[in-house]
Amino acid sequence: MEYFIQQLINGLTLGSIYGLIAIGYTMVYGIIGMINFAHGDIFMMGAFISLITFLLLVSIGITFVPIALLLVLIVAMLLTSVWGWALERVAYRPLRTSFRLAPLITAIGMSIALQNFVQLTQDARVKPLPPVVTGGFTFWRGDGFSVTLSNIQILIIVTTIVLMAAFSYIIANTALGRQQRACEQDRKMAALLGVNVDRVIALTFVMGAALAAVAGLMYMLYYGVIDFFIGFVAGIKAFTAAVLGGIGSLPGAILGGLIIGLIEVFWAGYFSTEYKDVAAFSILAIVMIFFPSGLLGKPEVEKV
């Protein structure tokens, strides 16, 4: 029982990180109907920028953890958003009217290029970071096994909830959110009504990248090691989460993320660690085949 609750907490933490990445996929898919294949690498970029900023702050003497983390968060979100913007500008905007596989192929090209760019500039070794946020609450002291909720896990879950609330508000109540929903329904009509579609799409990428930067920071703090390849697998899993929750739906992305995180952690805890990725990928295939519209998504009608 203690083991179960501990795994539950770990799964929710991991799921929050996946959920944050998944929002980026789901928003982009909702608005332009394509998979931003390079989003996982934007997440990896966010993790690296966070790491570099954190080390930079430490080296200039800011060692009070809450302030340092806040600064890292702001810098990483800003710089990663610029990456997200540049990605859209370079690889997707010129192909807006091209045939449907074209943007996907540039996305794959971008993903390869970003991975290798980071590998070249930051070298291929894993980057370890000593634990920054330490401590936690231990409760339920069972015999031989105790359940721990560490501070970092609290930080991750709370951040996810706060960001989720903020973004739901933006989508539901602001002018930008209205424009995004309009573009999602009918891009041409929105353009006719005076919505600057290019700007809205660019801002969607920026928002997705900012959330991916937060996820990258959390991932770095939680695992303590990053390398240039973390974006690939995390990206696929977050995409699975977005599909599972229903692509285009914001709460669906978080829900899907939590489910994928739980499945992965429980699979690793009770069955085998080697096959935990297989479990996540199989769920992707099963969901795509049997519930293409996901848990909270609207069924897609094919228009001729």
Place this chain on the structure above:
Amino acid sequence: MAERVVTAAGVTAEPSEVAEAIKEAFIAACIALILFIAIVGIKTENAQEGLILVYRLGWAIGLAAAIGVLRLVFDLFVWRRVLSRTSAGSALPSTGLKSALAIAIGIIYLIGALFFLVPGAQSGATDLVAGPFAGTSWQDGVETFMDLAGVVFLAVFVLVTAMAAVLAVRRIWRSIASSQAAVAGPTLTPSSLLDHLTAQFAPALLAVAVILPILVAGPQQRYALDTAIQVLTYIMLGWGLNIVVGLAGLLDLGYVAFYAVGAYSYALIATEFGWSFWVCLPLAGMFAALWGIILGFPVLRLRGDYLAIVTLAFGEIIRIVLLNWYSLTNGPDGISRIPKITFFGLNFARYGEGTKFHEFFGLEYSAIYRIIFLYYVILLLALMVNFVSHRLRRLPIGRAWEAMREDEIACRSLGINITITKLTAFAIGAMFGGFAGSFFATRQGFISPESFTFQESALVLAIVVLGGLGSQIGVVIAAVVLLGSSEFFRELSEYRMLIFGASMVTIMVWRPRGLIASRAPTVVLKERKAISGDLVREGAG
């Protein structure tokens, strides 16, 4: 797009346009600086006591400045054409330009002929050019450049000679067949000669491929043939994937899974039962095709980009299973001592059991025989793939693939069975991947899951995309250029994947139909026309 046309058709060069271009280039440089300041400007170095930071801000600034300059150059000379308005308007090269091209190729041809026919000419030229740089830091670069230029000159010489030979043979054959004296054609100008010759590109390439082992005879033969075998393997994979992606329009990101299935089928059957390569090859192809169908079934209903992600997931699942199923695949250690290829039962070993190839033919033992034989095997396999897909395009199934690529709903409305059409594309593509895989296994003698990562799928996809989706000769050119250049710039091998990724993006943005951007439709009415890629763009929906 519209903006570009308007500015290209403009009449005069406004000074304000130049000012605007400079302003935009400055903005681009600033954005690039923001992008690179953290990732390039500061490096995290692994040290004893943890991570330390190394500052390289100069690099970031230099890179950003380079991007600004590049943007300015493109803006002025390519997008706006402010400074070259005189020749704006015509996309096709004019006759004068063509003649100049023909003369340039002629000069290259003569230099190539000199290098080919006069021994020592190439090294002499290298010494002559690299001489002044001896001892400086430029020396290596200049020598590499001269080697590359030498190979390009030689390749042009050999190819053009082959083209001329093919052209001559065809002319003679035609005159014999029509039992007339060869009709004297219209006066040959350099540009019409170029047209005549380029029409023979594919047969000439084939002719060169057939005599390649003789052409490269010498101390470099083994190395050259090894490279050629590798290039041909990727050409074969590219042609196989071209059936799935180029013809049927199904973006398969897990193609390497079938390559792996073929390789492991051969390796396991051959090491467990001792069957020969020639028995295992069809078996491996069948297993791969079976997997193609098994993996194809669940994804039948998925649209383009969903399909891509699911095939990627399948590819990863197969790799993870190969990595962890110790009892069957020996896990990350891989399978070693895979039997080598045999020549109709004669093996290429020096000692050991069985009849030896060199004993049977009364030759001196040499390891090169096996390499030459492998080269011809992969050449034949690749040509078979090309031939089969060429023929399939003319069969109803091939036309159904092309129709499905263009519009699946219309295709279904016309009564084409989408299930069968998709599954045959997957199965046939997978089968060729399986053949290539078992060839890879017998050539290497050792396989492990390391060889079947997503990078490999991405590389094959890059070859298909850069060559132009659906273009057979484009795959050849892309494979030769990509793999050949990475073979040359060994020191730059760490930049290889970065360049691949970046060029995939560039090519897609610049010419979405690939470098060879004319897509000749298989079915034509009355007369055959090449249709430029811009005109046959699919609907966005």
